[in-house]
Amino acid sequence: MSKTFHVTTFGCQMNEHDSERMKGMLGSLGYTEASEQRDADLILFNTCSIREKADSRFISYLQLAASYKRARHGDVIIGVGGCWAQSVKDEVFRQFPYVDVAFGPGQVHKLAEFLTSDSLTAQGFFEFEGFTGHLPAARERDFQGWVQISAGCNMKCSYCIVPSTRGRQVDRPLDELVAEVREMVAGGVTEITLLGQNVNAYGRAIAPPAPRSSFAALLHELDAIDGLKRIRYTSPHPQDMKEDVVLAHATLDSVMPHMHLPLQSGSSRILKAMRRTYSRERFLDRVALIREHNPDIALTTDIIVGFPGETEADFEETLEVCEEVGFDGAFTFIYSPRRETEAAEFVDAFIDHEVAVARMDRLVEVVQRRANERAQRFVGRTLDVLVEGPSRTDPSRLRGRSGHGKTVNFTGLAEAGEIVPVEIVRATSQTLAGEMSLLARALV
Known part of the structure; x- marks a missing residue:
């Protein structure tokens, strides 16, 4: 019987x-995926270390995995990858002796090397090697795919652990990315999301002899690929948001009318303490x-509340920016x-x-109120929606995503992966509700 794995x-x-x-x-090594952690021969965790809550959740999961290992008298391999593993590389095996392999x-790719070695003694792999992503991917949906365009980050935000866990920025050559996306599209992918820690800084850290490029140039090259319907990306940095990228949103059909632009704080004093460079x-x-250039674009953001030294006046400035901009959504965090x-x-x-916590409550009220006001512009319009599957709240309806990045729950008949026109009848700060247009139903 083949061995099984479970990834959290x-x-x-x-x-x-x-x-x-x-x-x-793991699939290429003959492993099959187990639906439950307790049934797996290999239990893997891909960890985050951005916030303390993520650390705490992970450790509780890890302790549960250890109990499964004890119940099977050690006949389970436990692996820990990702940013948390990298950040505690000198302590992971001492603190958690039941972990067999850890990697940044x-x-x-070193996980395969470990699993195929003759002796499965505990090992850790934490060197920075730039981009090491030339591996097969088991995508959640055949029609959507991630494309990592860079690794690492050269920014020095005072609150952020990413540069120490992912290293300095290394960009992939433009031709390599175009070839990868062409192959994905040939395999049925119609929507891609470009990934980078500072995605719009792409192009300056391409290793010679490949020529330097720019994020806007990459968008233009990808837009020209037949069959690619949608391009998304995350996350850009305001410092590197140049007019050429803004114009790409206005002129390229496949670049979606949604931009996630992290604010973090509306106070220039706090932004300086954060080393945000704007x-x-x-x-x-x-x-x-x-x-x-893009009046209808959806803008979402990240905001940190309670950064060290934040005064009531600083926080009020954040509220003012949120009122003025009217974000379509925001990820909000307590420092x-x-x-x-x-x-x-x-x-x-x-x-x-x-x-x-009190400031967070006030911020969420402003963000949600303004997002709800912004969302009303979609009511009465017909939007192209990429169908992702049944609605999570009502299986008789479908769920998809509009070009603006809004979740849309709607009635109609369509297959996952189709892009269909949906008439929007209701809107909240979080989601849209609608019905497939009569013309679309007639064509199905």
């Missing part, structure tokens, strides 16, 4: 992509430029100190948790 993924879309590569690699996010004014200037980051040393300036 924490964190960002880059981690989701890495997990797909783990699954594809740039060392996914001010409140610069961020608002970028928003104005984006909306000048969490991360090991080996500059901000973790600002102990004397830490914000009381109760204060941070």
Whole structure:
């Protein structure tokens, strides 16, 4: 019988992509996927270390895996990959002696080397090797795919652990990316999401002899691929949001009318302490430029509440920016100190948790109210929706995603992977509701 594996993924879309590569690699080694952790011969965790909550959740899962291993008298391999593993590389085996293999996010391929070695003694793989993603991927959906265009990050945000867990930025050659996407499209992919820690800084860190490029140039090259319907990307940095990328949204049919532009704080003073390399004014200037060329674009963002030293006045500035911009959605977080980051040393300036929670509640109210107001512009319109499957709340309806990145629940008959016109009848801050147009139903 073939051996089985189970992967639990924490964190960002880059981690989701890495997990797909783990699954594809394990499939090529003859492993099959188990639906439950307890039934697997190989239990893997792809970890995140951006926030303390992710650490705590992962450790509880890891302890459960250890209990399964004990119940089977050690006849289970436990592996830990990703950013958390990289951040505690010197301690992982001492703290968790039941772990058999640990590897950083740039060392996914080393898992195969470990599993096929003659002796399965505990091993750790933590070297930075740039991009190591030439592995088969087991995608969740045949029509959607991740494309990692770079690895690492050269920014030095004072709160962020990513540069120490993923290394400095390394970009893949443009021709290599175009060839990969062509192959994906030939295999049935119609929507891709480009991934990078600072995705719109792409092109400056391509190793010679391949020529340097730009993110806008990459978008143009990919847009020219027949059969590729949708291009998304995450996450850009406001510092590197240049007019050529903004114009690509306006002129290229496949580049979706959605941009995730992290704000983090509306206070220039706090942004400076975060080492974000832009001010409140610069961020608002970028928003104005984006909306000048793309008035209907959906803008989403990230915001951190309770960063060390944040005063009530600083927080009020964040609320003001949210009111002024009117984001279509936001990921909001209470600041969490991360090991080996500059901000973790600002102990004397830490914000009381109760204060941070109260500010978070106020922020969420503003974000959701403005997002709900923004969403009403879709009511009465017909949007192209990429069908992803049945609705999670009502199996008799379908669920998909509009070009603006909004989840749409609707009535109609269509197969996953189809792009269908949907008349929007209701909108909330989170989702849209609608019906397939009568013309679309007649054609099905």
